[in-house]
Structure formats: C-alpha cells, structure tokens
Amino acid sequence: MTAPTTRIKVAGSAPYEVLVGAGLLDGLPDTLPGAAQVALVHAPPLSGLVDRLCEVLAAAGRKPLRLEVPDAEHGKSVAVAEQCWAQLGRAGFTRTDAVVGVGGGAVTDLAGFVAACWLRGVRLVQVPTSLLGMVDAAIGGKTGVNTAAGKNLVGAFHPPAAVLCDLATLATLDAEELTGGMAEVVKCGFIADPRILELIEADPAAATDPAGPVLRELVERSVRVKADVVGEDLRESGRRIVLNYGHTLGHAIERHEGYRWRHGHAVSVGLVYAAQLARRRGLLDAATADRHTAVLSSVGLPTRYRADAFDALLPAMRLDKKAQGSTLRFVLLAGLAEPTVVADLSEAELRATYLDVCVPEGEQ
Incomplete structure (x- = not known):
C-alpha cells in the first residue's frame, strides 16, 4: 500500500505547499491553473521524464515548451539564463504562463532565476528529482546563477507556487x-x-x-x-x-x-x-x-x-x-x-x- 502524500506548508507573503510522496508528477497541471504555456527547464539526462511531463501537460490542455540546459553547475550561468529568456520571447510567453524546474538543485536554481526575471516574475513550480533539490534547493524561493566571482552571488528571491517531491525519482540517482x-x-x-x-x-x-x-x-x-x-x-x-x-x-x-x-x-x-x-x-x-x-x-x-x-x-x-x-x-x-x-x-x-x-x- 502506497503511503499518502505528505503536504508541508511554507508560510510567508506568498504561501505554498511542498508535496512529498510517490506518483505526484501526474498532478503537475493542477498546480498551474490558467497557464496556457508551461516551460520545462531540464538537463539532458532527464529528457525521458520531461517527455512524460509534456504528455501530462498536453493532455490537460497546456502547451509544453522544453528548455534543455547543460547539466549540473555548468548550466547555472547568466548566459544559459539568457538563452532560456530568448526561447520564452520567441514563444510569446506571458505573465500568466509558468516555468517548471525539473532536476537537481542546479536546475531548480536556474529555473527559479529565469522565472523571477521574465516579465519581472512569472509563476514557478519546482519538480526536484535529486535529494539535494528536495530538501534544500527547490524550497524557499532562493534562485540564482554562478559567476566568476563566486557561487549564487547573482539571483533573486522568488517563491514557487508549489514543490512536488516525487520520491520515485530518487531511484534514478547514482x-x-x-x-x-x-x-x-x-x-x-x-x-x-x-x-x-x-x-x-x-x-x-x-x-x-x-x-x-x-x-x-x-x-x-x-x-x-x-x-x-x-x-x-x-x-x-x-x-x-x-x-x-x-x-x-x-x-x-x-x-x-x-x-x-x-x-x-x-x-x-x-x-x-x-x-x-x-x-x-x-x-x-x-x-x-x-x-x-x-x-x-x-x-x-x-x-x-x-x-x-x-x-x-x-x-x-x-x-x-x-x-x-x-x-x-x-x-x-x-x-x-x-x-x-x-x-x-x-x-x-x-x-x-x-x-x-x-x-x-x-x-x-
């Protein structure tokens, strides 16, 4: 028997919930009411999972937009963020649309920064697939990229609308x-x-x-x-x-x-x-x-x-x-x-x- 989903509330001026459990990914569209387009920021190793999420979103009447970025810390740069913004611009991404970060802590940091800056802030949902992402990076609204001066020195505070910690994704980690x-x-x-x-x-x-x-x-x-x-x-x-x-x-x-x-x-x-x-x-x-x-x-x-x-x-x-x-x-x-x-x-x-x-x- 599968354990029920645990819902943990994060208080503040823009409260949201962190969901912990198994089989949560099919519920992604429910966290994005009113979004016509959904940009999924991810690294190449998670292409298969993102394929599935695109199908889930399309079935719910949302248009998915894939933003593939370099894996791990190599993707956390202003240059990569700029590439993401260029794709959002070409897609006509509006303030009612949403960004989803799918991956480990580096990807969720980057996705949050992209969402925080586009049109001065669009909706963000985090789907952490690593242990680090689930317990730290995806929660709390800290977003950022690395520069030559140091790690996470450029960023913004931008709380997500929800965080989906699907524990089944941990089985894919080395x-x-x-x-x-x-x-x-x-x-x-x-x-x-x-x-x-x-x-x-x-x-x-x-x-x-x-x-x-x-x-x-x-x-x-x-x-x-x-x-x-x-x-x-x-x-x-x-x-x-x-x-x-x-x-x-x-x-x-x-x-x-x-x-x-x-x-x-x-x-x-x-x-x-x-x-x-x-x-x-x-x-x-x-x-x-x-x-x-x-x-x-x-x-x-x-x-x-x-x-x-x-x-x-x-x-x-x-x-x-x-x-x-x-x-x-x-x-x-x-x-x-x-x-x-x-x-x-x-x-x-x-x-x-x-x-x-x-x-x-x-x-x-």
Whole structure:
C-alpha cells in the first residue's frame, strides 16, 4: 500500500505547499491553473521524464515548451539564463504562463532565476528529482546563477507556487549523487532536528535507500526544518542565515574545485570545519563536534580537504553572502540544535582550525 502524500506548508507573503510522496508528477497541471504555456527547464539526462511531463501537460490542455540546459553547475550561468529568456520571447510567453524546474538543485536554481526575471516574475513550480533539490534547493524561493566571482552571488528571491517531491525519482540517482544530498539532511539534524541524526546513526544504509521508509522520513523532516525557517524569513534578514551552516567553507571549496566537487561533498567538509571552529571557541563540546565527522562519514561523505588550499579558500570565503563589509560571519553551533552567528573570527583562528580538516599530506 502506497503511503499518502505528505503536504508541508511554507508560510510567508506568498504561501505554498511542498508535496512529498510517490506518483505526484501526474498532478503537475493542477498546480498551474490558467497557464496556457508551461516551460520545462531540464538537463539532458532527464529528457525521458520531461517527455512524460509534456504528455501530462498536453493532455490537460497546456502547451509544453522544453528548455534543455547543460547539466549540473555548468548550466547555472547568466548566459544559459539568457538563452532560456530568448526561447520564452520567441514563444510569446506571458505573465500568466509558468516555468517548471525539473532536476537537481542546479536546475531548480536556474529555473527559479529565469522565472523571477521574465516579465519581472512569472509563476514557478519546482519538480526536484535529486535529494539535494528536495530538501534544500527547490524550497524557499532562493534562485540564482554562478559567476566568476563566486557561487549564487547573482539571483533573486522568488517563491514557487508549489514543490512536488516525487520520491520515485530518487531511484534514478547514482549512489554518489544520493550521498551528496545527505549533507543537507545532516545539516538540518544539527541545526534543528536531532532525530534526523538518530535515524542515520541507527542504520546508515537504510537512510540512503531511495525506496525505503527511513529516507522518506528524513526528507519530510528536512523539508519541515527548511519550511519553518524560510516561512519566517524569506529574504535572509534574520533566522534564515542558519541554513547556511557549513556553507561558508563549502562554497569556497566548490569554487576552488571549479565545481567539479558536488555541492553536498563540499558542504560536508564545511560542516566539520564549522563544528571544529565552535569547539575551538568553547561553544561546542568535543563529542558533538566529533559527531559531525562520524555521521557524515557513515553515509560516505568526505570530511577533509587539501592542506595546501587555505590561502586560496580564504578570499572565496570573504565573498560569502553572509559577510558584512570586511567582516566574515560564520554560522556555528552553541550546542546541538542551537545555531548562532559568530563574526569576530580572526584569520589565525580560521587557519589553525583548517588544520583540523586537512587530509594528511602523504594521503593527498
């Protein structure tokens, strides 16, 4: 017997629902009342799924428009967004039409940015097909693209009309991609819902089984954490900053690697780094700091990075969105599920703590 669909409300000035379950894709037209045309932004690997969605939309009297973009972070650029806008213009796309992002976090970020800018904002529905997309990127209205200066520095806040997390799509992911999404799940456990950590620790294999009930519970719990935060603070003027736990170093690693590292793998190292910063500060006990490494390692995520990279990573960290002027701010933990923002970290402190997350030189 199939479990019923879980509906999680995201509050705010433009409230919407995140649906979690199986067999949700046939309901896509119901989320787009009044739309004559629907543009589906997707990468090549999801062409088959998009074929099906086009049939569903056409059967409901909607005209589908396929916008195929490069896969992963390579598609998150102003140039690719401009290509999408050109296609919308040729199609005569109006304000009552809608954009649908189908894919992982990079595609949903791009689709949201395309929708936010076209005619100063058209309707958006997200159909995340990766774990990262379901628990993080597709929820909350943050959209954006990468530039030479850094990741997600150009973007807009544009909440979707709905998010459809069809868990059946997770079965198509390779193991590394599924593992990468677990970093954001673990993050939610440390900043807000420790039950997430307990579920992973009890059976890491079950936690990463796309067909099992444990992963579904982890998705639902993570979605609730994010929905609770962004419903209160859409524009990251207050509480929403806690969702960036682990991301200051994580984004710097991504940029340093030319986005060859998956987002979740980089954030995993960033989580361990943030935990060690809090431990060094006396904010966090050693057991909770070390728990980061244990939980992340148990699901196959990296927890260390190159010893020779700090001088390249520091400038990238200073471009972090949480920075204020020349002050670099970090989200740290003052205890389990007690995130706080620390702004007086010295370069010497950052450098010394980096040694705690370095791969030994002989192993690089």
